[in-house]
Amino acid sequence: MKKLIPATIEFYERMEKVDVFGLAAQLAYFFLLSLFPFLLFLVNLVGFFPLDEDMILQLIVDYAPPQVYHLIESNLLTLIHTHNGGLLSIGIIGTLWAASNGVNAVTKALNRAYGIRPKRIFIVYRFLSILLTIGMFLVVIVALLLPVSGRMIGEYFFSFFGSSHEFLQIWETFRWVTSSIIFFIALLALYKLAPHRRVYFRNVVWGALFSTFGFQLVSWVFSFYVSSLRNYSTMYGSLGAVIVLMVWFYLFGIIVLLGGVLNAYLHERTIRKNFNGNGGAK
Template sequence: MAKLNFNPIKKHVIEFARRFSEDEVTSLSAQLSYFFLLSLFPLLIFIVALASYLPIDYLRLLEMMSAYIPVEAMQLIENFLFETMDSSGGGLLSIAIIGTIWSASNGINAIMRALNKAYDVEENRSFILGRLIAISLLLSVLLLIVVALLLPVFGRMIGVYIFSFFGASEQFISVWNGLRWVISSSIFFVVFLYLYKMAPNAKVYFKDAIWGALFATVGWQVSSYGFSLYVNTMGNYAATYGSLGGVIILMLWFYISGIIIILGGEINAMVADHRGRLKT
């Protein structure tokens, strides 16, 4: 019986560990968590303010977010939104748009710098071009959030409406009820793919970016769910940090998310390097 050759796997693991250390993944993830926190609340204001103009109950959107975000962090977010909506005036949406674009694009810029490090390239794009790329990526992320949240909440309603024209059976509607979760994950994958394609200041091929996008899609959902489960069942941050417990949990969640995003970029850079297609 032929023996399995684990040398190639070992080689890739060693290279991955070297990149993890040399590219300071944990330090960059800490920076990303800071920008993510600054971007979160203007983004939430924008989404809730926009939902007020649409036939959407934002409370149900918050309910869907709770599947990924720990309870204490969700309480912080909900309290912030309730206070904001109670004290807001008619100009909330316009203010939220400005705040979201500026704050969240800074977070995207941080991701761009982190991915440039993964590809060992310098950022030489102009400020205007870099900001335009960041805004376009931001709009993609907003689309991801809206659609990924709308499908689980309104998926059945949409399915019944669409397939009513074709006389679909109740059994087929049940299948659609499960497929909408797959569609949500597919949207995550597409946005991550676009992020890894456009963010680095390097020529990135879709064939190389697929692997990092797949890792980020699965890794982010699994890690978010796992972290939420851990905090809700075993981690008592409120007892340790008091009223700051929700902020600490948010920062830890953003930190884990940053690691997943950067590792996806590292995987793409490794694939491109091994295929000899890494061009700056």
């Protein structure tokens, strides 16, 4: 207990240094800007992959508050009804621009957490952010395709044993495990690649686990809070769902940044422990 209080104070000071809450607000803004261009991009991919709007919404329904889900659902259906293949390039450009700004904010926070002063020029900095953003998009696409292919493979395999119905029940029960694993892998890659220094996977596992389970917990509590109060529409009118969406994005940004700060903090403590264990500098 004596060590816990100083460690908590030290961790909070690192949070203040990184400006977690300020950068989380930036992330929420860029998430909002990139959300609907990304939905437009996904809608135009429906014709190329075995996807439909239900599969896209399935990634959201387990985490988002009901108001957020209905807002995204209505806008997604509007995009589907006004489907235009020529808008694919607009969706890609808009998503890359807004989402790469969000990646920049994460990179800035992680560099501060590790005490790194970036030495890369702006063009290289932006190019790497776009590459990392594209990687995150690929993870989302895989997250959409994996449940489809996994269910098809499972049905085919268990049909030989005459238990395909039981498999479907198990699949629906543990469907959230798949999304959690993909979310964890995406965070693992983000914490590994975003900082401007060599970071090993073993040094980012705890932060990725914290953010994966933390986001699920916070989303569940926030959804319960919003559903219980039901006064956002009264207070904000037609903007109530947008306000809930922004708060949800803000909480998500805080969780993601806290995971990165936790990785940097634990890494520094390990270095200090090894340094003191070796008797300091020789």
